[in-house]
Amino acid sequence: MSNHTADLVFDALGEPVRRRILELLHEGPTPVGRLAERLPVGRPAVSKHLRVLSNAGLIEHRSIGTRNLYVLAPGGMAVAQQWLVRTWDTVLAAYAADVSRASQQAAQQQSSPKHP
Amino acid sequence: MSNHTADLVFDALGEPVRRRILELLHEGPTPVGRLAERLPVGRPAVSKHLRVLSNAGLIEHRSIGTRNLYVLAPGGMAVAQQWLVRTWDTVLAAYAADVSRASQQAAQQQSSPKHP
DNA sequence: CTGATTGGTTGCTCTAGAGTAACCGTTGCC
C-alpha cells in the first residue's frame, strides 16, 4: 500500500533544511543556485535534499537547458495528510469517549490483559 | 508562533519508530511495556520516543499508579495539517484540485499527471 | 516491612546522514 510512501514522505519532512526548501518552493519554481543562496547550506547539500524530496513525491523538477527548476508536487502532501487522518481518525471521533473511559479505568484500574 | 511547533511535530514524525508508536497508540491507550513488546526496540528507547512525541503535542500520558497510559493527542496533528496546507496552498490552487477530490478525479480517469 | 513489578533516567557506544570540497558533464553564448 502507500505505507512505504508515507515513510518516504515523513522521512523527507523530518529534516529542517528540507522543510525550508519546501517553504522556499512555495513562492514558485526555483533553480538550485537560488535555493542555495537563501539556505545556510551549500549547493551539494541542496542537491541531496532535492533528491530526497523528489523521491518522496514532494517536488518535481523540469530541466530547462542547464537550469533545473524545482516545483512543489501535490502527491507527497496527499500521502502525508492521508496518513495523518488515518492515524488520528478514530481518535478524533472517539476522543471524548476515550478520555472519559480512561478516567473510569483509572478509577477501577482493571483490564490488564497481558501475556508473557 | 506555531512555526517552531511545526518543527517539533515534523521532527517527531521523522522517525520510523515514533510513527510506529503512533500507529500502535491508534488502537487505544497503551502502557510503555506493551509498546516495547510490539516494537523492535527496548523500553528506554520507547521512553525517549514518548518524551519527544509528548513534547511535540502528539500524545498525552496519564499516570495511573505505577502505570503510564499513553494516548494520541489531536493538537500535534492539527499543527502538522496546518503546515502542510499552508505550504501547498499555492500549489493546490495551481492544480485546482483538493486533496480528497484528487482521489475521486483520479478514479474518474482524467488525463492528469498522476503517479503511484 | 519486604519483595516484585513497572517506568524513567544516566552513561556509553555506534551508526546514519548532513555537510563540504573537489571534480566532471552539459548547456549556452561569443
Added chain:
DNA sequence: GGCAACGGTTACTCTAGAGCAACCAATCAG
C-alpha cells in the same frame, strides 16, 4: 571551437541521535 556558468556526483569528515545495559524511584501485594 573555446570558454564560462550552472548542476550533479563522489569521497570524505563529523556530528546528532538512536539504542542498550545498568541503576534508581515509585507503587502495590503479601
